[in-house]
Amino acid sequence: MRIDGNCFCGHIRYEAEIDPSMVVICHCTDCQTHSGTAFGVVVGIVNDEFHLLHGKLKTYEKIADSGNVRALAFCPQCGTRIYARTPGDASKFFGLRVGTVRQRDQLKPTRQAWCDSAQDWVQDISAIPRANDQR
Numbered sequence: 482m483r484i485d486g487n488c489f490c491g492h493i494r495y496e497a498e499i500d501p502s503m504v505v506i507c508h509c510t511d512c513q514t515h516s517g518t519a520f521g522v523v524v525g526i527v528n529d530e531f532h533l534l535h536g537k538l539k540t541y542e543k544i545a546d547s548g549n550v551r552a553l554a555f556c557p558q559c560g561t562r563i564y565a566r567t568p569g570d571a572s573k574f575f576g577l578r579v580g581t582v583r584q585r586d587q588l589k590p591t592r593q594a595w596c597d598s599a600q601d602w603v604q605d606i607s608a609i610p611r612a613n614d615q616r
């Protein structure tokens with residue numbers, strides 16, 4: 482599936498080819514800290530088909546919980562996370578951050594990873610009172 486997206490400030494714009502059946506919720510502690518929230522949502526990029534249309538990404542390399550070196554790419558101006566990949570190894574998961582994809586309402590998670598470190602409450606957010614107008 483062909484998609485496009487951008488960061489929060491608009492400096493980064495991209496197009497990519499993704500596999501919509503590979504949308505994963507990641508509960509690892511790196512995703513919790515790096516996203517500043519409870520979990521990450523990523524979708525697999527197919528055949529390294531990620532094309533930057535505008536801007537220059539900054540990358541930070543981190544040894545992940547899995548032991549792999551992961552290059553985390555983000556906008557140098559606003560900090561929006563764009564993707565994570567394993568440098569030099571195309572066979573490893575190349576994960577695009579779903580929140581930056583314009584077509585994200587079509588991308589439903591099919592799997593959850595690193596569930597041992599998931600926050601207790603995330604499995605039942607339907608139990609939390611809902612509102613549309615809370616500021």
Ligand SMILES: [Zn+2]
Pocket residue numbers: 488489490491492493556557558559560561
């Ligand atoms: Zn930005």
Ligand SMILES: [Zn+2]
Pocket residue numbers: 507508509510511512513521595
């Ligand atoms: Zn993760």
